[in-house]
Amino acid sequence: MSAKLRLAINGYGRIGRCFLRALYESSACEQFEIVAINEPADLDSMAYLTRFDSTHGVFPGEVDQGKQTLIINGHSIKVTHAEKPESVDWGAYNLDVLVECSGRYSSRSELMRFIQAGCPRLLLSQPADGAAEVDQTIVYGINEHVLKGDEVLVSNASCTTNAIVPVLAALNRAFSLEHAFLTTLHSVMNDQPLIDGYHRSDLRRTRSAMQSIVPVSTGLAKGVERLLPELAGKVVAKAIRVPTLNVSAIDLMVTTKQVVSVEAINTQMQALAHNAKRLVAYSSHPHASVDFNHNPHSAIIDGSQTRVNGENFVNLLVWFDNEWGFANRLLDTLGYWATHLNLSSPVQFKQPA
Known part of the structure; x- marks a missing residue:
């Protein structure tokens, strides 16, 4: 260009x-x-x-x-x-x-x-x-290759979907997932009041964002299954807003078909970070959420928090800057899409049903 x-x-x-x-x-x-x-x-x-x-x-x-x-x-x-x-x-x-x-x-x-x-x-x-x-929903690093340039409406999914889909995809390839349960611990958002106030649809979100931990609804499970159809019917999710300004985490629990260990899980996560350097990071330092403010990765896997119960039940903690990481993925998706656009041809778009 x-x-x-x-x-x-x-x-x-x-x-x-x-x-x-x-x-x-x-x-x-x-x-x-x-x-x-x-x-x-x-x-x-x-x-x-x-x-x-x-x-x-x-x-x-x-x-x-x-x-x-x-x-x-x-x-x-x-x-x-x-x-x-x-x-x-x-x-x-x-x-x-x-x-x-x-x-x-x-x-x-x-x-x-x-x-x-x-x-x-x-x-x-x-x-x-x-x-x-x-026309397409994209998680960069997973399926941006489906963009051909003739799309008119493209979604960059959500910050939580961008954070967890690469991790789930890697775990499923290595260990064959049977079930996944995701709990997002998400920083406050601007649809919550600082002090108790009205919300158009959710009574919990009428409560002060800075005084409470607030469960909210989430479509994360559907978003994951949209990008990873091989996990359809296997993913359940819930979300909790916590009184911090930025940086969120996903508490991920999965059961695997294959026998696993903490070492095996962390080895795979380190490999994922190595192969997707700009998208996923790995650390085993004793972190707090503020360490990842303004971090451009989609996900940072905290290896110090990996746990295995028995032979097949795994718990991981995945950090992500829900603002900055996602904004950088918007740029990545836009950059890839731009290389395929035929700007000399008129746009052909689908009329709404």
């Missing part, structure tokens, strides 16, 4: 800002340029929260603002504040890809509103409602 691909971001919250920052903190800024951001919040807040971040620190570059632009390292990005996809003239930006980071749209009919408003294709920072709602 001789020219940079033109990107826009819809939704400039935690993931939208991390995506922009990950691009500028990597060599990806040589391949992509962000030309537009749509975010309902005011421009002053957008610029301030780009410059100063309580979790990831001060932006390692210059952040300024114009009348209707966010200026990053001298590059002007047009800013709009629309509430609806069709309220932005996306076609005016001559986009190649819109990165949808609001998390508000997860069905094909909703997502097609962006296409009909002038976006050629979308990369989602959230899972879709089902496999049929998008």
Whole structure:
């Protein structure tokens, strides 16, 4: 590609800002340029929260603002504040890809509103409602090779799916899994109030995020089975929000067909980290979650916490930065997809049913 691909971001919250920052903190800024951001919040807040971040620190570059632009390292990005996809003239930006980071749209009919408003294709920072709602769901390092370049709607799955799928795939190859039970210990998210307040659908999420450990619903099991169909019917998951700002963990329990030991499990996990250096890491140091803040890996396996009960019952602990790791995977998926796009051909998209 001789020219940079033109990107826009819809939704400039935690993931939208991390995506922009990950691009500028990597060599990806040589391949992509962000030309537009749509975010309902005011421009002053957008610029301030780009410059100063309580979790990831001060932006390692210059952040300024114009009348209707966010200026990053001298590059002007047009800013709009629309509430609806069709309220932005996306076609005016001559986009190649819109990165949808609001998390508000997860069905094909909703997502097609962006296409009909002038976006050629979308990369989602959230899972879709089902496999049929998008053209592909990608966990980078597992199935990005299925991207051919003619897709219009691509999901990057979830941060938890990106963290656990490579681990489960490696365990299944080596030891043949019979069952898997996943408990995600996830940092607070912006759908939780600091003090007790209302939530549109979940009574538990009306409770203070910083005072309680809060069980919440999760679609992780379905997400895993979507990427690893060989484990269909074998995966159960639950999720618990914990009062930390960032970095999450998955407490993984599996039963195997083959006899295992702590040494055998950790050897396989070390091999996985060696073979997927940018995606998976391994450590046996005595860690706390804060050690992995701003860590770009999808998963960090804590070998010190591996346990085996009997011959076939295994427990592992997998850490992941639920913001920064996922933002980097968005970039990876986008980079792979970009090499296969035929930008000279008109986009052919599926109309909603």
